[in-house]
Amino acid sequence: MPPFEVPEGDPFGPHNLPYGVFSHAGSQERTVGVRLGDHVLDAGAAARALGSPYASLLARPTLNPLLAAGRTAWSDVRRALTAWVTVPAHQETVAPFLHPLSSVTLHLPFEVADYVDFYASENHARNVGRIFRPDAADSLTPNWKHLPIGYHGRSGTVVVSGTDVVRPSGQRKAPADPAPVFGPSVRLDIEAEVGFVVGVPSEMGSPVALDGFREHVFGLCLLNDWSARDIQAWEYVPLGPFLGKSFATSVSAWITPLDALEEARVAPPERTHPLLPYLDDSGEEPGGYDLRISVAINGHVVSEPPFSTMYWTAAQQLAHMTVNGASLRTGDLYGSGTVSGPEPAQRGSLLELTWNGRDPLELPDGKRAFLEDGDVVTLSAWAPGTAGVRVGLGEVTGRVVSG
Amino acid sequence: MPPFEVPEGDPFGPHNLPYGVFSHAGSQERTVGVRLGDHVLDAGAAARALGSPYASLLARPTLNPLLAAGRTAWSDVRRALTAWVTVPAHQETVAPFLHPLSSVTLHLPFEVADYVDFYASENHARNVGRIFRPDAADSLTPNWKHLPIGYHGRSGTVVVSGTDVVRPSGQRKAPADPAPVFGPSVRLDIEAEVGFVVGVPSEMGSPVALDGFREHVFGLCLLNDWSARDIQAWEYVPLGPFLGKSFATSVSAWITPLDALEEARVAPPERTHPLLPYLDDSGEEPGGYDLRISVAINGHVVSEPPFSTMYWTAAQQLAHMTVNGASLRTGDLYGSGTVSGPEPAQRGSLLELTWNGRDPLELPDGKRAFLEDGDVVTLSAWAPGTAGVRVGLGEVTGRVVSG
Incomplete structure (x- = not known):
C-alpha cells in the first residue's frame, strides 16, 4: 500500500x-x-x-x-x-x-514546564474515599464538588511512552507497625489519565477564564500517573503526595491537537452543586471529551475507563489553576486525575480495581493485587470522529523494572 | 572610596x-x-x-x-x-x-526547573499543629520525625526579589459557612525560608546519598513562600497546598555559594527518633547552617528566625527527594520550609506570630493579623564568617498589591 x-x-x-x-x-x-x-x-x-x-x-x-x-x-x-x-x-x-x-x-515531544495533577473523576474520588475513609459520612471531602482539587507534580520525571519505570523505594508504615520500614514499594499502581498541554502562556496576575481554554491549550495525550500506594499513604498527610508519585509520569509520544477532537466534545455530567461564577460552565460550549480509554497489563485489558464521565472539565481545571493569578507557560502539562467510570470494569487504577488489594485481578499469567516487576502497562484510547471514523490517541506504555 | x-x-x-x-x-x-x-x-x-x-x-x-x-x-x-x-x-x-x-x-538568577517546598522546622510544624489541630494528642503528624515532609510547588511563579505580589483571589469557606465564597484572600501571609539551588543533575533511578549534597547543590538564598491561608485551608485536604501557594514565591536576586558558608556549618538539633539509614546523618559532617534571618514589615522587624534550629537538613531533604529514584535537574529549587525558632519572636509566619490572627502584631502603622495591600515584606539574613566578619545573604522583598 x-x-x-x-x-x-x-x-x-x-x-x-x-x-x-x-x-x-x-x-x-x-x-x-x-x-x-x-x-x-x-x-x-x-x-x-x-x-x-x-x-x-x-x-x-x-x-x-x-x-x-x-x-x-x-x-x-x-x-x-x-x-x-x-x-x-x-x-x-x-x-x-x-x-x-x-x-x-x-x-518526549515537548519540554514540560509545570506539571499539575487533578482529581476530577467523581467515581474515582468516591472509590478512594470508601477505601481509605470507610467510616466517613460522605465518601467525598467537603470541597470536592466546589473546586477541582489538584496539586503540583514533578515535571522533571515526566517521561515518554516506552520508558522503563524503576520500582521506587521509600518509607512505608502499616498502621500497626511501630516504625516505618524502607524498601521497594510493594503496592505499585497506575492511574489512567488524560494530560492537557498548554501552548500559549499567560501573565502573572491575570486569570484565564473558562472560554480561554481553546486559546491556551494545544492538545491532549494519554498519561499514566504511576503511584506507589504504600509510600503515598505514609507521607501524604498533611501536604499531599510527593515521593509516592514523583518517580515517574509517562505520557504518550503523540499529542493530539484539540482540532482533531471536535466531534468528541460532550457535555460533562450534570452538576449537583451550584458553582462559583469562574467555574460555572452551564453557558459554555460542551467542555467534556468522549475518550474511550483502555488499560492493559501485559496485553490483557483490565479496564475501560470512559473520559466522558469526568465531573470537572479541562477548561474548569485551567480556570481554577489560574484564578489566583498563577501564570501559564508554554509546556505546562496538567493531568485530569484518574479516569474511573461508574462500573467496576471502568476503574482507572489497581487500587480501585482490586479494592486496595483485597480482590486481586485474575490475569492469564496469574493474580495481580498491584504491579509486579516485568509487567507492561499500556493505555490506549480513541474518540468518535467524523463519519464514524475513530480518532486514535497515541498509546502510553511502560514496563516495571526492579530498582 | x-x-x-x-x-x-x-x-x-x-x-x-x-x-x-x-x-x-x-x-x-x-x-x-x-x-x-x-x-x-x-x-x-x-x-x-x-x-x-x-x-x-x-x-x-x-x-x-x-x-x-x-x-x-x-x-x-x-x-x-x-x-x-x-x-x-x-x-x-x-x-x-x-x-x-x-x-x-x-x-531571577536562574531558570527554575522543579520547585519543592519542605516543612522542616519542628517549632513551625508544632505551632501549625497546635493552631489547626488543638485537640490532637501530638502536635506533629506521625510521620514528621521519620521523614522530611515536602511537596511540589509551582516553578513558573518563582519571582525575583522586588517583584510586586498581587493579592490572590480564590475560594474560602469558614467551617460554619454553608458554601464557599470567592474573593481576594483576607489571610495573606508570608513564610520565611531558605531556598537551595541544585546545580548538577542526577539520573532517574539513582538516589543521591547524604554525602552527595555538596556535589549537587550550588548554593542557597532567602525565599518567601507567600501563602493565602484562607484559600489553603479550604483546598488542601486531601492533596495538599495548591492555589494557596502557587500565585508567587519570591527568591533573593543573589545566590550565595555554599563555599562562602563554610564557617556557618553547624550540627542540626539532636534527633529524638532513630532515622532510616538513608537519612541518618549522625556520621556525616555538620548538615545545618547558622543563618540569622530577620523578617520586616514596612521596615519594622517582626521576627528573627534562626535557621540553625531546623530539624531536617538540606542534605537530608535532597536524599529524601531522590530516594525514590526521582532525578535532579540543573535549576531545581527546594525550600527549607518556614523557619521558626522556639521563641515567639522567632516565628517565620504571621500565622504563628499572630496565632492565626488572634493576637495581631502592633506595628508603627497599625495592627496586623495578616498582610494589607501596600505592605512591603523583607527577609534578610547573615551568617558567621571567618574572623567574625558576617556573610550577608541577599534580601528578598516584595510589596503586596491589590488584585
Whole structure:
C-alpha cells in the first residue's frame, strides 16, 4: 500500500495527525513528526521542501515553538499538513520524508514546564474515599464538588511512552507497625489519565477564564500517573503526595491537537452543586471529551475507563489553576486525575480495581493485587470522529523494572 | 572610596561574592554579576577582558551554565573571582566592569526547573499543629520525625526579589459557612525560608546519598513562600497546598555559594527518633547552617528566625527527594520550609506570630493579623564568617498589591 494510503477507518488517518518528536536510528537529531497511519512525516523537512513558512515551527527539536505559536497558527499548520498528505501534488514532494514508525525513535515531544495533577473523576474520588475513609459520612471531602482539587507534580520525571519505570523505594508504615520500614514499594499502581498541554502562556496576575481554554491549550495525550500506594499513604498527610508519585509520569509520544477532537466534545455530567461564577460552565460550549480509554497489563485489558464521565472539565481545571493569578507557560502539562467510570470494569487504577488489594485481578499469567516487576502497562484510547471514523490517541506504555 | 574597597566588616565583601543576573538600564541583555559591597561585577565581561576560560560560564544570561558545571568548576571560578577583585593587577583590568548596584536591574538568577517546598522546622510544624489541630494528642503528624515532609510547588511563579505580589483571589469557606465564597484572600501571609539551588543533575533511578549534597547543590538564598491561608485551608485536604501557594514565591536576586558558608556549618538539633539509614546523618559532617534571618514589615522587624534550629537538613531533604529514584535537574529549587525558632519572636509566619490572627502584631502603622495591600515584606539574613566578619545573604522583598 502506498505510504499515504491508510486502511479504511484507520484511527491515525489524515483526520487525526497528532504531533510528536522523533529521531532516526543512529542520529541524535530530533525533529517534529506528524503521525499518519504507521508512518511518521518529518514535518520540518516537508515544510522546507515545499517552501512553507511553517518550517520555523516544525523543523525544531521540540513542539514548544509550535505550542507557543497560538491557535491561529495551530489551525493554519494543521490545514497545511492535511493538504501535504492528501493532495497528490504535495504528496509527491513530501513522500521522501515519510518514514515507517518502526524505523524511528520517539522522544518526549515537548519540554514540560509545570506539571499539575487533578482529581476530577467523581467515581474515582468516591472509590478512594470508601477505601481509605470507610467510616466517613460522605465518601467525598467537603470541597470536592466546589473546586477541582489538584496539586503540583514533578515535571522533571515526566517521561515518554516506552520508558522503563524503576520500582521506587521509600518509607512505608502499616498502621500497626511501630516504625516505618524502607524498601521497594510493594503496592505499585497506575492511574489512567488524560494530560492537557498548554501552548500559549499567560501573565502573572491575570486569570484565564473558562472560554480561554481553546486559546491556551494545544492538545491532549494519554498519561499514566504511576503511584506507589504504600509510600503515598505514609507521607501524604498533611501536604499531599510527593515521593509516592514523583518517580515517574509517562505520557504518550503523540499529542493530539484539540482540532482533531471536535466531534468528541460532550457535555460533562450534570452538576449537583451550584458553582462559583469562574467555574460555572452551564453557558459554555460542551467542555467534556468522549475518550474511550483502555488499560492493559501485559496485553490483557483490565479496564475501560470512559473520559466522558469526568465531573470537572479541562477548561474548569485551567480556570481554577489560574484564578489566583498563577501564570501559564508554554509546556505546562496538567493531568485530569484518574479516569474511573461508574462500573467496576471502568476503574482507572489497581487500587480501585482490586479494592486496595483485597480482590486481586485474575490475569492469564496469574493474580495481580498491584504491579509486579516485568509487567507492561499500556493505555490506549480513541474518540468518535467524523463519519464514524475513530480518532486514535497515541498509546502510553511502560514496563516495571526492579530498582 | 574606590570601588574595590568595601567598609570594614561589610557582609558583602570579597569573602562572600554571591552570584546574580543583571541588566543595565535600557538594555534587555542579561548577564551574570557578582556582588561586591554595593557594586556588581559584570563577571562575564571581566572574564573576557582577562582572557579567562570561565567567560563561557559567566557571560551568560542565567546562572544555569555555571550551576551545571559542578563543584570543581564552582571552586575554580570562585577562586578566580576572588583574585580579580582583590589582586591589584586584576582590579585594574576589571574595574570598568564594576557597576553601582543602584544602576542595574536584577533578574531571577536562574531558570527554575522543579520547585519543592519542605516543612522542616519542628517549632513551625508544632505551632501549625497546635493552631489547626488543638485537640490532637501530638502536635506533629506521625510521620514528621521519620521523614522530611515536602511537596511540589509551582516553578513558573518563582519571582525575583522586588517583584510586586498581587493579592490572590480564590475560594474560602469558614467551617460554619454553608458554601464557599470567592474573593481576594483576607489571610495573606508570608513564610520565611531558605531556598537551595541544585546545580548538577542526577539520573532517574539513582538516589543521591547524604554525602552527595555538596556535589549537587550550588548554593542557597532567602525565599518567601507567600501563602493565602484562607484559600489553603479550604483546598488542601486531601492533596495538599495548591492555589494557596502557587500565585508567587519570591527568591533573593543573589545566590550565595555554599563555599562562602563554610564557617556557618553547624550540627542540626539532636534527633529524638532513630532515622532510616538513608537519612541518618549522625556520621556525616555538620548538615545545618547558622543563618540569622530577620523578617520586616514596612521596615519594622517582626521576627528573627534562626535557621540553625531546623530539624531536617538540606542534605537530608535532597536524599529524601531522590530516594525514590526521582532525578535532579540543573535549576531545581527546594525550600527549607518556614523557619521558626522556639521563641515567639522567632516565628517565620504571621500565622504563628499572630496565632492565626488572634493576637495581631502592633506595628508603627497599625495592627496586623495578616498582610494589607501596600505592605512591603523583607527577609534578610547573615551568617558567621571567618574572623567574625558576617556573610550577608541577599534580601528578598516584595510589596503586596491589590488584585
